[in-house]
Amino acid sequence: MKKQVLIALIIFILPLIPTNLMAQQSKITHIAVYVKELKRSSDFYKNIFEFPEIDEPFKDGLHAWLNIGNNLSLHLIEAPWQPITVNKINHICFSVSNMDLIIANLKENGVEYEDWPGNKNKINIRPDGIKQIYVQDPDGYWIEINDEY
Numbered sequence: 001m002k003k004q005v006l007i008a009l010i011i012f013i014l015p016l017i018p019t020n021l022m023a024q025q026s027k028i029t030h031i032a033v034y035v036k037e038l039k040r041s042s043d044f045y046k047n048i049f050e051f052p053e054i055d056e057p058f059k060d061g062l063h064a065w066l067n068i069g070n071n072l073s074l075h076l077i078e079a080p081w082q083p084i085t086v087n088k089i090n091h092i093c094f095s096v097s098n099m100d101l102i103i104a105n106l107k108e109n110g111v112e113y114e115d116w117p118g119n120k121n122k123i124n125i126r127p128d129g130i131k132q133i134y135v136q137d138p139d140g141y142w143i144e145i146n147d148e149y
Helices: 002-016 038-049 099-108
Strands: 030-035 063-069 072-078 091-095 131-136 142-146
Touching (some): 038 063, 038 072, 099 131
Parallel strands (some): 030 072, 091 142
């Protein structure tokens, strides 16, 4: 009986609660990356990961938007450059379906890769069997590439 009363109260009261007081769902839509030279960075992400460029709303030559899949975008923003501190712990991760193909593409484009400890041209294998490598983009940002695709 108490359960039925509680359910009836919830059904009656719930529509009266303003929607802005109810829990809001959030989602990630894009990742913004501060870059020194827009064309250089845009070319890197388009050539290495084959991310297609998408409409850029600012039309000022200082922004580029790339489709990185799963309804997500990479927003590259050129601004007056100030030295930054880059650490491998802070990284973006892209999963690929074929690690051999991405490694061949890195080599073809002259991009060095390494494992987590920093051994050049080595692949790290996580405890769960996922292969991963790390590269740096033209501004030094770390990117993990793994085959968890």
